[in-house]
Amino acid sequence: MTQGRARLNTLGPMDVELxxxxxxxxxxxxxxxxxxxxxxxxxxxPGHEVVGRVVAAGEAVNGLAVGQRVGxxxxxxxxxxxxxxxxxxDNLCAVPKRTCLANVGGFASRIRVDSRFAHPIPEGLxxxxxxxxxxxxxxxxxxxxxxxxxxxxxxGVVGVGGLGHLALQYxxxxxxxxxxxxxxxxxxxxxxxxxxxxxxxSTDAAQMAAAEAGFDFLLVTVSADLDWSVYMSLLRANGxxxxxxxxxxxxxxxxxxxxxxxxxxxxxxxxxxxxxxxxLDYSAANEIYPWVIRMPMDRxxxxxxxxxxxxxxxxxxxxx
Amino acid sequence: MTQGRARLNTLGPMDVELxxxxxxxxxxxxxxxxxxxxxxxxxxxPGHEVVGRVVAAGEAVNGLAVGQRVGxxxxxxxxxxxxxxxxxxDNLCAVPKRTCLANVGGFASRIRVDSRFAHPIPEGLxxxxxxxxxxxxxxxxxxxxxxxxxxxxxxGVVGVGGLGHLALQYxxxxxxxxxxxxxxxxxxxxxxxxxxxxxxxSTDAAQMAAAEAGFDFLLVTVSADLDWSVYMSLLRANGxxxxxxxxxxxxxxxxxxxxxxxxxxxxxxxxxxxxxxxxLDYSAANEIYPWVIRMPMDRxxxxxxxxxxxxxxxxxxxxx
Numbered sequence: 001m002t003q004g005r006a007r008l009n010t011l012g013p014m015d016v017e018l019x020x021x022x023x024x025x026x027x028x029x030x031x032x033x034x035x036x037x038x039x040x041x042x043x044x045x046p047g048h049e050v051v052g053r054v055v056a057a058g059e060a061v062n063g064l065a066v067g068q069r070v071g072x073x074x075x076x077x078x079x080x081x082x083x084x085x086x087x088x089x090d091n092l093c094a095v096p097k098r099t100c101l102a103n104v105g106g107f108a109s110r111i112r113v114d115s116r117f118a119h120p121i122p123e124g125l126x127x128x129x130x131x132x133x134x135x136x137x138x139x140x141x142x143x144x145x146x147x148x149x150x151x152x153x154x155x156g157v158v159g160v161g162g163l164g165h166l167a168l169q170y171x172x173x174x175x176x177x178x179x180x181x182x183x184x185x186x187x188x189x190x191x192x193x194x195x196x197x198x199x200x201x202s203t204d205a206a207q208m209a210a211a212e213a214g215f216d217f218l219l220v221t222v223s224a225d226l227d228w229s230v231y232m233s234l235l236r237a238n239g240x241x242x243x244x245x246x247x248x249x250x251x252x253x254x255x256x257x258x259x260x261x262x263x264x265x266x267x268x269x270x271x272x273x274x275x276x277x278x279x280l281d282y283s284a285a286n287e288i289y290p291w292v293i294r295m296p297m298d299r300x301x302x303x304x305x306x307x308x309x310x311x312x313x314x315x316x317x318x319x320x
Numbered sequence: 321m322t323q324g325r326a327r328l329n330t331l332g333p334m335d336v337e338l339x340x341x342x343x344x345x346x347x348x349x350x351x352x353x354x355x356x357x358x359x360x361x362x363x364x365x366p367g368h369e370v371v372g373r374v375v376a377a378g379e380a381v382n383g384l385a386v387g388q389r390v391g392x393x394x395x396x397x398x399x400x401x402x403x404x405x406x407x408x409x410d411n412l413c414a415v416p417k418r419t420c421l422a423n424v425g426g427f428a429s430r431i432r433v434d435s436r437f438a439h440p441i442p443e444g445l446x447x448x449x450x451x452x453x454x455x456x457x458x459x460x461x462x463x464x465x466x467x468x469x470x471x472x473x474x475x476g477v478v479g480v481g482g483l484g485h486l487a488l489q490y491x492x493x494x495x496x497x498x499x500x501x502x503x504x505x506x507x508x509x510x511x512x513x514x515x516x517x518x519x520x521x522s523t524d525a526a527q528m529a530a531a532e533a534g535f536d537f538l539l540v541t542v543s544a545d546l547d548w549s550v551y552m553s554l555l556r557a558n559g560x561x562x563x564x565x566x567x568x569x570x571x572x573x574x575x576x577x578x579x580x581x582x583x584x585x586x587x588x589x590x591x592x593x594x595x596x597x598x599x600l601d602y603s604a605a606n607e608i609y610p611w612v613i614r615m616p617m618d619r620x621x622x623x624x625x626x627x628x629x630x631x632x633x634x635x636x637x638x639x640x
Contacts, residue, residue, distance in 0.1 A: 243578055
């Protein structure tokens, strides 16, 4: 891994330069490192859960000042003129600027990004608390907010990891009845501390059968290719299964769930700038924090191994 | 085909007996006749777009009188106590009573059904006009109403047949910009008369490529197993593809459409009693009528051949 030695963009009029304070470690960083998605360009500096302090600002920057603490997520820019951007959904921009691809990511000591994608961090969040929210947080907050306008629903969170452990907290704070759906019993206690009122062991066929048609909404936070029929069966009629990971190239779903039971299959992609700022405020106000393992940046390779082994409980944050 | 000689249910206290006046012919009748879904029981009397006149009413029947003209669709009863029924979505009842399976269908001269599933026909609709609405009409009206709360969207209707020709009319009356997506140019003129502002030839790769990301909503009314990637590509970010036919056992969809673009894959199943009555009123008020070929009931086998050959433009109605 290269720290701060890869290309640093020139500072445009709308850009800010940040000194990196902390950076969360996300599964997407592993995918980028391994070029699993065929979009990586080397040299590549990963890291897209960046908390930093503004050390320089372009001449046209508005609303951010040198010295201010800000966060940057998966996107460090967007065209801000395509239909998605105009609809306030810059996370779906047709030509997005991705932090680790358009630029160096947060494993660097300094990064330069479009100031409109540098989000002020509320005082109630520490550097360590804020970092994982910038990708993992908004990735699960956004679908819960967009797709569940009414509270009191039966929500299942599939997987309790970097994403799932935050989803449990948001969903329960939003007033839903939340079940953690986990492989095996190992994370039950943690899941309940995060807001799950019950746990469902997905390796236990009897438990899964008994849970059929018990959910209005399932948020799938894992990257495994699951048996989608089983999960569609867990939903009630009109229920929604929302993917936030990239578990497989193709999802196969028996049509009777869609037509016969009017179930909905969809996904969600990080979150817009507005959603990101709302999520940061919501997290601070409701004291929703990631569970963090802190490691110094010079142990980044060890941290990546821990992440790849599935042992990061629940989010590693590297500090400068 | 057996007319009026199969079992006729006893008349329960909540039931009405109808003398059949007209009955629409639906692809589902062919599926039932051929037991394509493995749910048929013989002897089987098809017909589930039934317009009839009440000739007898059970002692507990409320709101319907002998002599009244009513319509019956795919369902002739439901439990009215399961969660779906309690939510007003009796079309998703866990133990539905299907007109042609729980009972004799509308190819019979008389049928007996739960009076709560016999819907008064507004005066503005003739017998021939009303019959196809009872299944085809509500099947396309319901998803347009449920899933498109705001007008002015770009809607594509895939297939112009028994379902599609009504969908074009409803969607344009609801204030959407409607495109008919058809195989070849043969139905263009009809589609425009039905409300399509333009047509898209799905066999023309250049036309399809030019239409990419042009739709907010696609209603798939055909029973063919399409290349779902092509149709998901036609949608904008956040767009919805809704199936109302049963084109394949399994739908395969590349995950990037779901997660990367937040597209929604779903389906819709006929419509509730409330939706059916609303649709009948809406059709009468807005002069939305099926395009009908009238044939006498004793030519039913010929009618079924025409339907199977895809030559029913656009709905055959059998009259007693």
